[in-house]
Amino acid sequence: TTPPTLNRHQSEVTVDRPKTPSPRRDPPPRPQSVGRKYVLLHQDPLPTAATWIGQKPNDTLTWNGAELPFCYSPEFDYPDVLAYRDQHVCMPSFNIIGTLKGGTSSMYTYMQNHPAVYSPFKKELCWFRFVRIPGSDVADPDMLRRRLPLIPRANEHGITGLGCPFYLADYGVSELVKEIFPRLRLIVMLRNPIDRLYSMFNMRVRYTDDGFTGREKFEDFVRCQRGSHGNVMCTSDHEGTRDFIYESMYVLHFRRWIRDFPLSPQWIIIDSAEFYADEEQTMRKVFAHLGLPPFDFPNGSFRPINADPQKAHHIMDPKLRGLLDEFYAPYSEQLYDLLDYDFGWHDTDRLNARRFPFNELFHEDGTPSNATYTLRDDPSIEDARFYRPPAFGVRPKAKKPKPRN
Ligand SMILES: Nc1ncnc2c1ncn2[C@@H]1O[C@H](COP(=O)(O)OS(=O)(=O)O)[C@@H](OP(=O)(O)O)[C@H]1O
Numbered sequence: 080t081t082p083p084t085l086n087r088h089q090s091e092v093t094v095d096r097p098k099t100p101s102p103r104r105d106p107p108p109r110p111q112s113v114g115r116k117y118v119l120l121h122q123d124p125l126p127t128a129a130t131w132i133g134q135k136p137n138d139t140l141t142w143n144g145a146e147l148p149f150c151y152s153p154e155f156d157y158p159d160v161l162a163y164r165d166q167h168v169c170m171p172s173f174n175i176i177g178t179l180k181g182g183t184s185s186m187y188t189y190m191q192n193h194p195a196v197y198s199p200f201k202k203e204l205c206w207f208r209f210v211r212i213p214g215s216d217v218a219d220p221d222m223l224r225r226r227l228p229l230i231p232r233a234n235e236h237g238i239t240g241l242g243c244p245f246y247l248a249d250y251g252v253s254e255l256v257k258e259i260f261p262r263l264r265l266i267v268m269l270r271n272p273i274d275r276l277y278s279m280f281n282m283r284v285r286y287t288d289d290g291f292t293g294r295e296k297f298e299d300f301v302r303c304q305r306g307s308h309g310n311v312m313c314t315s316d317h318e319g320t321r322d323f324i325y326e327s328m329y330v331l332h333f334r335r336w337i338r339d340f341p342l343s344p345q346w347i348i349i350d351s352a353e354f355y356a357d358e359e360q361t362m363r364k365v366f367a368h369l370g371l372p373p374f375d376f377p378n379g380s381f382r383p384i385n386a387d388p389q390k391a392h393h394i395m396d397p398k399l400r401g402l403l404d405e406f407y408a409p410y411s412e413q414l415y416d417l418l419d420y421d422f423g424w425h426d427t428d429r430l431n432a433r434r435f436p437f438n439e440l441f442h443e444d445g446t447p448s449n450a451t452y453t454l455r456d457d458p459s460i461e462d463a464r465f466y467r468p469p470a471f472g473v474r475p476k477a478k479k480p481k482p483r484n
Contacts, residue, residue: 272403
């Protein structure tokens with residue numbers, strides 16, 4: 080067939096194709112459940128799910144003696160919105176949807192080392208975050224397909240995938256993913272919620288964006304991230320600046336996501352601590368689960384990406400850490416129940432001896448309740464100075480460069 084002509088200003092491209100049976104009208108049967116709830120990478124043996132990756136071509140291609148998975152083709156089962164350029168766009172097979180500061184950039188980078196993984200334009204193609212902004216040029220559905228790797232027809236063995244760790248905590252993304260990429264592998268890296276929060280804060284201070292000046296103290300930030308007048312944790316109403324504290328309440332995000340994607344081997348859930356401790360072993364398992372042949376990483380491949388260069392720029396007060404431990408423990412425990420796995424993030428013996436009614440802060444569906452809890456109960460935090468970030472989108476003015484003499 081002649082390749083379709085592409086007009087960038089057209090939103091739909093008509094393609095003349097011979098009348099062959101359409102996989103969209105007559106989709107291949109879904110694989111049966113493999114009997115496990117989901118894939119947590121400590122499980123051994125891993126459930127095999129390689130058949131989910133793509134349609135098998137008639138001719139197989141092997142690499143290092145193993146058969147390679149097949150790049151998703153728009154002809155396979157994707158909606159028209161992505162079906163152009165005929166078979167030449169490789170659709171994502173996986174997306175690292177969370178969690179921010181969980182080691183996602185390293186995971187993404189290490190995955191790109193595999194010869195059968197095609198690299199898209201960049202990691203954070205967060206298409207579903209922007210698709211709903213009316214009147215914005217980023218709402219263009221061409222945005223995603225223009226940035227996906229183009230695969231020559233003869234070389235469609237291999238997969239591609241994206242990394243948008245914002246998605247886990249975003250509202251409304253799971254519905255869109257279900258609509259557009261119903262079989263996307265959802266990779267989530269879960270890090271100790273306090274370390275994640277601290278890492279997130281440090282990055283913002285380092286980059287002085289999102290309204291940060293670079294002089295914020297972690298205590299002030301935690302005390303009132305959203306300027307909620309001294310109420311501890313200042314939980315989000317999901318507007319404006321991202322709520323980093325809320326982002327670490329993983330169970331709330333999972334509850335939303337599993338409405339559209341029940342726990343199944345479509346999920347790959349990774350304990351970041353285990354990944355940091357042995358990157359190679361984790362990568363081996365991720366590749367195996369994606370149906371990719373094993374890959375021997377060259378020496379020196381596991382340099383941490385996005386590491387905070389000045390870890391000690393502001394030391395976390397141990398009392399504050401204790402308070403955050405108390406705050407997050409109930410959410411983490413619910414996560415352990417949901418995933419049937421204890422990440423061991425909190426000092427549970429100490430916490431069992433002292434409990435705050437944090438659950439009252441949220442309704443079952445994760446929306447904040449009117450209940451408040453004040454830090455005044457904690458004698459370690461008395462001189463409250465409230466940090467109030469400016470509204471989202473307001474950036475400090477760029478400094479004018481000094482004129483040279
Ligand atoms: N291999 C390895 N070993 C140990 N630690 C590692 C590794 N890879 C990433 N990291 C740490 O993960 C943090 C960055 O996470 P992300 O890449 O997900 O950040 S981002 O959301 O993409 O900005 C960042 O944490 P902090 O240094 O605490 O900020 C990285 O140091």
